[in-house]
Amino acid sequence: MPGGDVTQRWEVHGAVQGVGFRPYVHRVATALGVGGEVRNIGGHVVITASAHPDVLARFHRTILDRTPPPAMVERIDVTTLKSPRKSRRFSVRDSVSRAGPRIVPVDLTTCAPCLEELFDPADRRYRYPFLNCSRCGPRATIVEQLPYDRVRTAMNRFPMCDRCAGEYHDPTDRRFHAEPIACPRCGPRLSWAGRTGEEALAAAVTTIGDGGVVAIKGIGGYQLVCDATNDQAVGRLRAVKHRRGKPFAVMVADLREAAGQAVVDGPAARRLESVARPIVLLPKRPGTAVSGAVAPRLPEIGLFLPNSPLHHLLLHDLGRPLVVTSGNLADEPITVSDEHARASLGPVTDGILGHDRPILTRNDDSVMRAGRLIRRARGYAPDPLALPVPSPRSVLALGAHLKNTVTLAVGDRAVISPHIGDLAKAGSVDAFERTTRRLCHWLDVTPEFCAHDLHPRYHSTSHAANWPSERRIAVQHHHAHVAAVAAEHGVDEPFIGVAYDGLGLGDDNTLWGGEVLLATYTGYRRLGRFGRVALPGGDVAVRRPDRMALGYRFGAEDFGADRLPQPPETRESALVRRMIERRVNSPLTSSAGRLFDAVAAMLGLCDENSYEGEAAILLEAAASGEPTGDPFTWNLHRRDGLWVYDPVPTLRELLGSGDSPVPRLAARFHATIAEVTVALVSEASATGGSRTVCLGGGVFQNDRLTTSVTDSLTGLGFRVLTGERVPVNDGGISFGQAAVAAALLTGRSTSCA
Structure with missing residues (x-):
């Protein structure tokens, strides 16, 4: 071996399995004359490299900075070995299973070279619907176990023909260690x-x-x-x-x-x-x-x-x-x-x-x-995300009832499952159970704790009841919403969380949904909310925006001002009035989402939701193309130590706007809620001192509202964050639960006083 050569062991972290990373490393090493090997070990790639230190430095920079997508190197941990290797040959070795965090490779779209082959009449894979290479094709959807090798995938039942096997074992071929490799002779049909x-x-x-x-x-x-x-x-x-x-x-x-x-x-x-x-x-x-x-x-x-x-x-x-x-x-x-x-x-x-x-x-x-x-699934899930506070114990976070996902937190990583859906039907519940088991099986983790919502009727909460009480961590719904946003962006200080959604059970056993919190990962203090309103018929009112409109007319929280004008009495309106007056199946809620529903009904846009969020979506659509306009009248009140937005003056002015076009009224309503939000955040900041704002909850899928709030608060010097890689809707709840549970398990406590 030439004098001065050294041997190093590199442990490579990031998206480096199932993305053609090992073949890339082999090509670079061979080109530079580096000896050694590369292999998957557990959830990482381990490289043993022997060469002159200058060559190894160049090799290191190339791997770290020039790895082609979809592979992504986050860091390389380097250890210099005492006994240098003498071989100048570089090889790709078989994977080794090892305890510890694992990475499940995501499904990848067909790459350009494969697409060219697909439509090349001279190619042996011409018009073959299952062609792929080391940089494209199915991954997560065909993996049975990790580490990711063909024998542990659904492709194990398709023995490779001689030509495919030759490509698979040839380090110079694009299909070198492409685990789903197939052709018309040996693959799926x-x-x-x-x-x-x-x-x-x-x-x-x-x-x-x-x-x-x-x-x-x-x-x-x-x-x-x-x-x-x-x-x-x-x-x-x-x-x-x-x-x-x-x-x-x-x-x-x-x-x-x-x-x-x-x-x-x-x-x-x-x-x-x-x-x-x-x-x-x-x-x-x-x-x-x-x-x-x-x-x-x-x-x-x-x-x-x-x-x-x-x-x-x-x-x-x-x-x-x-x-x-x-x-x-x-x-x-x-x-x-x-x-x-x-x-x-x-x-x-x-x-x-x-x-x-x-x-x-x-x-x-x-x-x-x-x-x-909005939905995190194929191409993104189950790619892991970093946790701001590493979890000292493994945690399975069970998510919410709607748009359910589950998250498994191990150390400083959280793996969010693909979108499961609404846990209202037997099929969805079965998918929830299967996904939970498969996620744990993939990562070879038996969770030590579970995190769950407060609502006792959610299936995810019922699932948590199977765990010993000392192993369960209950996380309030809106705290999970804003914690998910904070965790995605690595916030490490108290922040103001604005959580606007449909419904979630509060820690006072009432239904929340228009909340301003001063929060950390381990706790929160409620500083503001929307005015409460009756939810006549409970779940019926969620499906019926026209019921919500009646709820505001008959059952809005009283701040001493004139009530809303009464509609012409019908059989249903009389029934709703009696339900509210007698407090029959008419729980109170501070939900921002239900206010959007009521306004959509008042403007004649949607009386009954045919899908979740339809009324709010149509309300935003109605405002499309309209200038911002002047906000309606709004008031903030102090009640029980909270700043409370009273929506009644807003609704009274909206209903009294005569022949104003619906798009104009919809735009003015959005401007009102944006201005109210800025006011609530400003009051929260004056109380708690934080200048970081996290916007969470399904209402912030509304781009018009989110952009307006963000622009206004940024102009006032706030740092404003919202979900980007993690949905702000209930699809992000499990990640927020995992972040909260991880912080609680460390024993780290930050005051929200």
Whole structure:
């Protein structure tokens, strides 16, 4: 060995498994003449490298700074070994399982070289729907166990042919250690009613082209597909899904087609083309061929680009945009089982385009708006996030009742599951149980503690009841919302949390939802809220914005001002009045979300929600394109030591605005809530001293409100944060619970006095 050479052991942390990182390391090492090896060990990659120190320094810089995406190196821990190796050969070794944190690789969209092969008639994988390489293809959805190697994936049932095996073992090949590697000779095959391969695909293409609805087996579950330009096909799909008004997502072939359907600026283009391939909500272009039934009454459309070879083939062969939506009925979780697809989707569709590669973990499409994730699923989950306070014990956080996710916290990392859904039906509960088990199995962790919501009727809370009481950590819903935002951004000091959502149980056993808190991860102090209102009929009022409007007319918290004008009496309004007066099934809530519902009903936009949040979405849509305008009248009062926003003056002025256009009134209402929020935050800051503000809760999916609040507070010198990689809605609750539990388990306590 030349004099001066040394041997180092590098432990590489980050997104370095299942992303072509080991082949990349091999290529760089070989080019530089570095000897040694690289292998997966537990959740990291370990490199043993021998060379002159100057060469090793260059090797280190290249690996740290120039690793191509989707791999991402966070840090490299270096140890110099006492006994230098003498080999100049560099090899990729088999993975080694080891206790400790593990990384589950996310599913990756088809890369450019594979896409070129897909449409190259001379290539042996021409039009093969399952081609992939070390930098693309399914990952999380086919993993059975870690570390990530073919023998521990759903591909284990497909023995490689000689040519695929040669590529898999060739360090110079793009498919070197590409675990899902396959070709038409040895890999999965499409199927359709007894037909396979190209015949199956052709049958599906013909059916969709003729206006049919087809179930296809995607990466993370079955999807329902139809022609997005065909009004009748879209209407048929709505009937199949029992989906009256909720918008559908549209898949387009490329960025050029996306720009033909919506306004696509630079940041939007980068999101659309990212390896995660999320659905991105964008402003519609008028007069496009896409059916108006795709996103009725909304100024935005959800677009995404193909994320698998099969999607590329469908779009290529049909030559038109396609509605591609979750393969489920009503509020059930996305279907992954072939048997369940035949039983539930078969009878209501015109055919099923399936295949024989199992989906081991469901993973729906991710959804993004204005650069912020609304649904964290395929392409993002289960990528780990850092915890601001490392957890000394493993914690399973069970999330909320709606938009459920679960999070497993181990050390300084938290792994959020893919989106599960609403735990109101047996299918969703089963998906919750399966996802919880699989997450623990993946990471080889038996959780020592669980974190859960306060609400006793949530299924996630019922699940926590199976744990010993000393192993349960209850986390208040709105504290979890704002803690999720703070944790995502690494906030390490007391902060002002603004939590606006539908409903969550408060620590006083009332229903909260319009809250301003002075918080740390270990506790909070409630400093402000919205005025309370009766929720006539309980859950019925959540579904019925017109009921909420009556709740404000008859049961708004009294601050001594004139009440709202009374509506003409009907049978229902008389019933609601009696319910409120007699306090029959009419709990009080301080919910901001329910106020948005009531205003939508008062403006004639939505009397009954056909999907969660519809009224608020239509209210924001009504304000689209309108200038900010003057806020309505609003008042803050001191009550029981809190600053309380009284919405009655706001609603009285809105109802008395005569013939003012609805868009104008909707814009003024948004301006009012933004101004109220700034006032509440300013009072909270004067009390608690913090200048950091975390905006959490589903209401902050409203981009108009979020932008207005952020701009105003930033102008006043506040640091304003909201969820970006973690949804601000209930999909982020489990991450917030994990952050709170981790901090509590350290024994670290920060005063919120």
